[in-house]
Amino acid sequence: MTIKLHNTLTKTKEVFTPLDPKNVRMYVCGPTVYDFAHIGNARPVVVFDVLANFLRHAYGKNNVTYVRNITDVDDKIINRAIETGEDISTITSKTEKAFHDDMAALGASQPDMEPRATEHIPEMISIINKLIEKGHAYEADGHVLFSVSSFSEYGALSGRNRDEMIAGARVEVAPYKKDPADFVLWKPSTDDQPGWESPWGPNNGRGRPGWHLECSAMSEKHLGETFDIHGGGQDLIFPHHENEIAQSCCAFDNKIMAQVWMHNGYLMSEGEKMSKSLGNFYTVHDLLDEFPGEAIRLALLKTHYRQPLDFRKDGLREAKKELDEFYLALRNLSDDGSNLETIPDDVLNALGDDLNTPKALSILFDLKTKLNTADSDTKPAIRNQLLASGKMLGLLSANPEEWLRGASSDGLSDDTIEEKINARIEARANKDFATSDAIRDELLESGIIIEDGADGTSWRRS
Ligand SMILES: [Zn+2]
Structure with missing residues (x-):
């Protein structure tokens, strides 16, 4: 089977050839743990969960390594601690737990590894040392900055020119920067902020990493200097992923960090940009009070991952009804113990074509219609095809009777x-x-x- 994936770096759909088919490696940027995940945060989790399932099917269950990090040191977390008076560790651990619970309710499996930023400070310091040695970073006023002009490929992922990059990064034009486009690798911490000893600045260099650095450190540690797929939301292309590429390629002297860069499209809510003041800001946690997680998952997968998605509660009601129909078709069909790995080729081909979940789902709907009209001899085979396809998408694994009785x-x-x-x-x-x-x-x-x-x-x- 040929797998094609759209690569943000080349802006084309390319045939995917893993660097090592015995160890297909994917890194996805995970949550910053300071608040409940909203539905926009859930989209990449669900999308890359399906991709991980699909890659495991294509290359073998044990031949795929999926890493998704936890950002547990960030100014948003520090600010939340100041606002609420809670300890940073209390905020991060309870938010991480809520994230895991919510994503499990959406049928998303845990990645193979989930490294935390605060557990990789020595690795980050080592990258900064390499960058300074090689002339890609400099120390100024207790900060260490990446020198953007030292990396000629800077801007290749986002396709932005210099001025757009400075405007897009919304970085302050700090006096210690040689160039306004330079970004922070390390910054000083006051005594009441999280901090670690470092070679830079006063107070034993007490400071903390800039946000982008952690992903270069954790991907290298757990997947190697270069790996196959790097994923995340479209909003991460710039500056986050652009900066990750600059750090990793310069520190490790490589042409590429990841072969394929995959980004899911933006999520709107009820036709508008999601915002607390508009009342369309949905946390997964709250949605789960009203809707089954599986309906949320189906609603997310009905739009191709690269397309913008307009998330609506009406869409959730529709997804719930569609799942009712699937479970009605599956009801009273007992498990005959036959092979459940029989995924039809057209489902695999749809997913192999840049993870076309809407097309795969349309085949599942056809299978459901077939199941409703099939005679008792052919029903078991169709049931198995439907369940096996559903399993890959993370759907239809509930007990039909329990689902329908609700x-x-x-x-x-x-x-x-x-x-x-x-x-x-x-x-x-x-x-x-x-x-x-x-x-x-x-x-x-x-x-x-x-x-x-x-x-x-x-x-x-x-
Ligand atoms: Zn990242």
């Missing part, structure tokens, strides 16, 4: 519903259709849909 938040317990259904069966047996219809209507009013079939009566929450 959580009891409508006041009627499962037992009460069963009692009413039994009363209706009795009424029908006595030809008391008035009572039987009344019970059906009463259940419907409580959001319970009942269906009479050859195997008896089944029910689900709508």
Whole structure:
């Protein structure tokens, strides 16, 4: 199978050839842990989770290494600690836990490694030393800065010219900078800020890294100086990824940091830029109170990852209904123990074509339609194809009966519903259709849909 991926660096869709097919390596920039993840943060997590599943299928389960970092030292975290009076370590550990819980609810597996920035300070200091030695960085006023003019390839990823880069980076034109485009590798910390000893500045060089440096250090440590895929949101192309490339290529004397740079598109919410004042700022945590995680995941995957995505609650309601239909089709089909790795070629081809999840999903919808009309001999094979394809996308792994009965938040317990259904069966047996219809209507009013079939009566929450 040929895999093609769109590379931001070359702006083309290229055939993907891993540096080492026995160890396909992917690094994705992870969360800065100071607050609940919003739905825009969840998009890259879900997208690259599907890519990791797909790569594991293509190259072998044990031949893929997926690393996603945790940024646990950042000015946003320091500011949150000042605002709330909480310890930095309390904020980062509770936010990290919430992130893990929320992403698990979206069906995203843990990456193979999840390194934390604060556990890689010596590696970062070592990179800075290399950069200073090679003339790519300089110390000024307790800071260490990367000298952008020392790297001729700077700007190749984002395609920005110099002025656009200075404006886009929104960096202050600090007096200690030789060039306004230079960016911080290390900065001094006051005694009440997180800090580590370093060779630069007063107070034993007590300071902390600039944000970009951590990803150069952690990717090199866990994946090597060059690796296959580097991913993240489109907003990271500049300055974050541009700066990562500059640091890594200059420190390690390599032409490339990663072969392929993949970026997911922007996320809008209810047709506008997400903002707390517009009431369209959705945290995953809050959305999970209203919707199943799987519906959120499906809604995210219905748009191709490179396209902008307009996230809407209506879209979640629609995704929930579509999942209901999938689980209705899968209901009462028992596991026959047959091979669940039978993913149809057209699903694999869709995913191999720059991770075309909307196309893959359309094939799943077709399989569902086929399943509904198939005879009992062909049903098991179609069921397996549907479940295997769903598994790769991180969908359809719930127990259909449990999904359809849903959580009891409508006041009627499962037992009460069963009692009413039994009363209706009795009424029908006595030809008391008035009572039987009344019970059906009463259940419907409580959001319970009942269906009479050859195997008896089944029910689900709508
Ligand atoms: Zn990064």
